Amino acid sequence: MGAAHVRMPESAKRGDVIEIRTLVQHPMESGFRLDNTGKLIARHIIESFDCTYNGREIFRARLHPAVSTNPFFTFYAVASESGELVFTWKDDQGGVATATSRIEVV
Amino acid sequence: MKQQTFQAGRRDFLVKTAAVSGGLVLGVDLSGVVLAADGSTKPEVTHWVVIQPDDTVVIRIARSELGQGSFTGLAQLVAEELECDWSKVRSEYADVNEHIRRNRIFGSMSTGGSRSIRESQEYLRKAGASAREMLVAAAAQEWGVPAAECKAAKSVISHASGKSTTYGKMAAAASKREVPKEPKLKDPKDWKLIGTSPARFDIADKTTGKQIYAADVRLPNMVHASIVQCPVFGGKLKSYDDSAIKDAIGVKRVVAGDDWVAVVANNWWRANQALRELRVEWDVGESGNVTSESIMTFLRTGLDATDVPVARKDGDAQAALGTAAKLIEAEYHAPYLNHATMEPQTATAIVTDDKVEVWVGTQNGEATIAAASEAAGMPLENVIVHKMHAGGGFGRRGPHQEYTKQAVWIAQKMPGTPVCLQWSREEDMRQGRYRPVALVKLRAALDADGNWNAWHVRQADQSIFITVRPSDIKDGIDPVNVRCFQDNPYAVPNFTDEYAMRNPHVPPGFWRAVAHTHNPFFRECFIDELVHAAGKDPVEFRRPLLKGKKDLGVLEAVVKAAAWDKPAPKGVHRGIAVVDSYGSFSAAVVEIAVADGTVVEVKRVVVALDSGYVVHPDAVIAQMQSGVIWGLSSAMHEEITIKDGRVEQSNFSDYRVLRMSETPKIETILVPTGGFWGGVGEPPIGAVIPALGNAIFAATGKRVRSLPFKNHGFSYKA
Amino acid sequence: MPLRHSRIHDIHVASRRRALQALAAGACFFIARPATATPDELTAALRETFGERPITRGKVKLTMPRLAENGSVVPVTVSVDSPMTELQYVKSIHLFAEKNHLPRILEAQLGPYNGKAVVSSRVRVATSQQITAVAVLSDDTLWSAAVDIEVVTSDCGL
Numbered sequence: 001m002g003a004a005h006v007r008m009p010e011s012a013k014r015g016d017v018i019e020i021r022t023l024v025q026h027p028m029e030s031g032f033r034l035d036n037t038g039k040l041i042a043r044h045i046i047e048s049f050d051c052t053y054n055g056r057e058i059f060r061a062r063l064h065p066a067v068s069t070n071p072f073f074t075f076y077a078v079a080s081e082s083g084e085l086v087f088t089w090k091d092d093q094g095g096v097a098t099a100t101s102r103i104e105v106v
Numbered sequence: 107m108k109q110q111t112f113q114a115g116r117r118d119f120l121v122k123t124a125a126v127s128g129g130l131v132l133g134v135d136l137s138g139v140v141l142a143a144d145g146s147t148k149p150e151v152t153h154w155v156v157i158q159p160d161d162t163v164v165i166r167i168a169r170s171e172l173g174q175g176s177f178t179g180l181a182q183l184v185a186e187e188l189e190c191d192w193s194k195v196r197s198e199y200a201d202v203n204e205h206i207r208r209n210r211i212f213g214s215m216s217t218g219g220s221r222s223i224r225e226s227q228e229y230l231r232k233a234g235a236s237a238r239e240m241l242v243a244a245a246a247q248e249w250g251v252p253a254a255e256c257k258a259a260k261s262v263i264s265h266a267s268g269k270s271t272t273y274g275k276m277a278a279a280a281s282k283r284e285v286p287k288e289p290k291l292k293d294p295k296d297w298k299l300i301g302t303s304p305a306r307f308d309i310a311d312k313t314t315g316k317q318i319y320a321a322d323v324r325l326p327n328m329v330h331a332s333i334v335q336c337p338v339f340g341g342k343l344k345s346y347d348d349s350a351i352k353d354a355i356g357v358k359r360v361v362a363g364d365d366w367v368a369v370v371a372n373n374w375w376r377a378n379q380a381l382r383e384l385r386v387e388w389d390v391g392e393s394g395n396v397t398s399e400s401i402m403t404f405l406r407t408g409l410d411a412t413d414v415p416v417a418r419k420d421g422d423a424q425a426a427l428g429t430a431a432k433l434i435e436a437e438y439h440a441p442y443l444n445h446a447t448m449e450p451q452t453a454t455a456i457v458t459d460d461k462v463e464v465w466v467g468t469q470n471g472e473a474t475i476a477a478a479s480e481a482a483g484m485p486l487e488n489v490i491v492h493k494m495h496a497g498g499g500f501g502r503r504g505p506h507q508e509y510t511k512q513a514v515w516i517a518q519k520m521p522g523t524p525v526c527l528q529w530s531r532e533e534d535m536r537q538g539r540y541r542p543v544a545l546v547k548l549r550a551a552l553d554a555d556g557n558w559n560a561w562h563v564r565q566a567d568q569s570i571f572i573t574v575r576p577s578d579i580k581d582g583i584d585p586v587n588v589r590c591f592q593d594n595p596y597a598v599p600n601f602t603d604e605y606a607m608r609n610p611h612v613p614p615g616f617w618r619a620v621a622h623t624h625n626p627f628f629r630e631c632f633i634d635e636l637v638h639a640a641g642k643d644p645v646e647f648r649r650p651l652l653k654g655k656k657d658l659g660v661l662e663a664v665v666k667a668a669a670w671d672k673p674a675p676k677g678v679h680r681g682i683a684v685v686d687s688y689g690s691f692s693a694a695v696v697e698i699a700v701a702d703g704t705v706v707e708v709k710r711v712v713v714a715l716d717s718g719y720v721v722h723p724d725a726v727i728a729q730m731q732s733g734v735i736w737g738l739s740s741a742m743h744e745e746i747t748i749k750d751g752r753v754e755q756s757n758f759s760d761y762r763v764l765r766m767s768e769t770p771k772i773e774t775i776l777v778p779t780g781g782f783w784g785g786v787g788e789p790p791i792g793a794v795i796p797a798l799g800n801a802i803f804a805a806t807g808k809r810v811r812s813l814p815f816k817n818h819g820f821s822y823k824a
Numbered sequence: 825m826p827l828r829h830s831r832i833h834d835i836h837v838a839s840r841r842r843a844l845q846a847l848a849a850g851a852c853f854f855i856a857r858p859a860t861a862t863p864d865e866l867t868a869a870l871r872e873t874f875g876e877r878p879i880t881r882g883k884v885k886l887t888m889p890r891l892a893e894n895g896s897v898v899p900v901t902v903s904v905d906s907p908m909t910e911l912q913y914v915k916s917i918h919l920f921a922e923k924n925h926l927p928r929i930l931e932a933q934l935g936p937y938n939g940k941a942v943v944s945s946r947v948r949v950a951t952s953q954q955i956t957a958v959a960v961l962s963d964d965t966l967w968s969a970a971v972d973i974e975v976v977t978s979d980c981g982l
Contacts, residue, residue, distance in 0.1 A: 030925070036607075059933070080937070
C-alpha cells in the first residue's frame, strides 16, 4: 500500500461539523481484469477503512472491488474535543496503512 | 446547409420551464419551446423537429457527419413520415449540453458500427409520424373537423371542405399536444423520400472550402498548441528543457502532463517549431524493446497454447481432420493499421472557472462531453460541446477523446483564452488507436469428392474491447474478434473456433470494419485454397454451403455483373469473395492484370451490397466506393511497424495509402432485399481484400497469406 | 426517455434462465462467474443484507454524473436527510450496482458523531446501468435512491 493522505481542519469550534477527506494509494485490483493473454489477474483490494477519534470509532467502511484505484473517501465528524484521529486501511493480503491527524477543539 | 456560425460571444441553449407559453410537456418538466440564440422561440413538435413560422423544418441529428452522409440520411427518415416540404428542411446537431439536461432525450450519439441509420430508423420515423399527427390534429381541432378527414403533404394540411393551412402556422399549437405513443408508420412500398438521393447537406460546403472543421474555429485571443506524447506507449514524461525556446517569437507557454508536453503559441507553426526544439526526456517504461518481430513471437504463443477458450464448436473437427482425404493448413497474418484521418486529431477549448466549451469533430457527442467534464473536473451541465463535421472518423474519434482532454488541460492553464490544439500529422501517425495485429492458423479437411466437411481455426490476436468495454469479454473471448469465424455462414458440419487473446502494448482501436478487415481475408482466401485443392470453381464450391442464406444473393449479383460464368478477357484474372457484416451482406469480384509477375493493376472491382433497405442510394454507393478504396489501400500498401517500442511511420511518405490516380473502375450493385435494416458504412469492405488476394493467386499462382501485399514483392500500377 | 421504475422489488426470471443456458452450451474453458451480475444478483444481495424489510424511495440523495467516459473513476456522493442526533441518525449507507461483476460497491457505518450523513467516494461502473444507494436509519427503516449512468465507451465500435 502506498502513501495515505488526510485533509481536515487543524482546529474547530466545539460542535462544528468538519469535513474529512482521505486518499490512499492502492491498485484495487478487482480480480476481474484480464492480463495481456486473457487470463484473470488476481484480486488485491483494500477491504476495510476506519477512523477513530480519541479511540472511538467515527467511521467504518467496507470496500468491494468496485471502489476505484486509490480509494478516496470524504465524510463528516462533529468536532467534540481536542485529540487525535487515526485512519486505518487494511487490504486482503495483510497490508495496512495508517495516518493520523490532530485537531484542536476550542 | 450551413452548420453553426461562430460569433465572438458564446451560444447558449436555454431550455425554459413550462411557464413559457407554447411549451410542450414531454413527461419531464421541460417545455418544447427552445430559445434560439437570438431570443426567438422555435416550437418543438417532438424534440426531434422544430418548425419555424416560415415552414422551415429543422431536424435534430444526434449522430455525427463524418462524410458518410448521416446528416442528410437521418433527416430523410424523419421527413418521410413528417410529410414536409423537403426543400425547406435543414439539419442541425442536437445540442449535447441540452441533451444531458433533458436526461439523454436524443438517445445514443455514438456514430460507429454502421449503426446510425439502422439503430435510429424506428424512433426517427416515429418522431416524424408523431409530429405529423400532432400538426394535423392541431389543424383539425382549429377547424372543428375529424383529423382523419385531413391530409398532410409538403408541409400543407388540407381538408376536403377547402380549408388549408401550413406546418409553420400550426407548429405552436401542435407543440402543446401530447406526443402520440404509437404513431402509424408507412409501409416501405409507400416511401417517397427514403430511397431517393436528394442533394446532401454537407457536400457543397466541403467542395467549395466553406466547411468549417475544428481547426478552422477562430475566436478572439485564440492561441494554438502542438503536442508530443511519449512515443513508447505506456511511458511517462521525465523532463523537458525549454531554454532554447524561452525567447521564441509568439511562444506563450509550455504545458506538461503525465506523458505529454505541449507548446502554446500565437500560431500553430510557431508552436510546432518550438515543440521540436524542446529537449524532452521520456521514461519509456517497460516496452522500450518491443518490435514487430517480438510482437509476432508473442502472437505465436497463442497459436501454440494448449488451453484456449473455444468460441464455437460444431461436431468434431479434430476427428474429421484426423481422417481427412485431403488436409489443408495455412497461417495468415495482418499488421497494425492507422486510421490516418485526413483531419489530424484536433480540439479547441475555452475554460473559465465555471464553464468549459469545446469544439471537436467527434463521433460521439456524449463521449466528448464526458471527457471534457472529467478533464475539467466540472459537472456535465457546465460543459458546452460544439459538434463539428469531422474530417474522417473511421472509428478514431469515438471512444478515444484524449485530444479533447488535452485541449481542456491546456486551456485550464490559460482561463478564458481559447486554445486550439492540433496534433501534427506525425503525432497522429504515432499516437493512433490502431487496427490490431492478428495471426491465425487454419486447418480444413476435404473428403474424397473434394467436399469441405471440417475446419479448425485458432486465432491469436489483440482485443480492443479489453480497453474500452472489458465487461463484454466473457470467458476470455472478445466477441468482436471472433466475428467472421464464430458467425460464419457456411454449412460445414465440423467446426471449431478457438480464440487466444494476445495484447501487445500498442493501443488498439476500431478501424473501419474492425475485425472484418482481416478475418474475411483469412477466411475467404483460405477457402480459395480449399477450392483449388478440390479443383473446383469458387462459386460452385460455395453455393451449396450458403443455401438459404442472403450471402448467396449478393454472390449471384457479382457473378452476373462480372460475367463470372464466362472466361475472363485475355490477361485479366479474377478473384471473388463473399462476407456478411454489421447486419448486411456483401460480395466482390476483383479483376486484375499482372505485369512481370509483380506489378498489379486493378482493372475493375464489382461490389454488391444487400443492406435490406437503402435510404439515400448515392450515399450508399459512395460508401461502397470508399469501402473498396479502403480495402484496396490496406491490402496493397498500409502497414504500421514497431521498433524500440514505438511506431516507425511518420507521415503519408512512409505510411502509404491509395491515391486517387490508383483508384480503379468500381461498379456498385445495390441489392436491397427489404425486411431488415443492415449497415452500410463497413459492410462493403469485407469482401474486397480477399477478392484481390484470390485474383493475385489466379494471376500468378502465388498465395499471399499476409497483408499488405507489397511485402510479397507486389507493386501497384495506377 | 421513459422513467425507470424501481427495480428493487422486481424479480427477473428471464435472466436466470439465460445464464443457465449459456453455461450448458458448449465447452467453455473458463467459467469463473458471468462477466456481469444480473438484476437477479442485485435482488439477492439486497435480500441477503436487508431480509424482507421494505425499502422506500426517499430521504436519500445519490449524486453521480449522468455520463461517465469509461466508468473506472466515477465520483459518487450519498447524502441522507437526517438530523444525526442521538435519537435520529443514519446507521449505515450501502451502495449497489445492478450490472457490475458484483452487486456490492461499498458500505459505510455512521452515527450521531458524524453530524452529517454524507459520504463521498469514487467507484467503478462497469457498463451503463442503474446504481442504488440504501440508507438504514436508527429506527431500522430503509430508504433508497437510484440513478442511471451511461458509460459512454460501452456504446461504441460494434
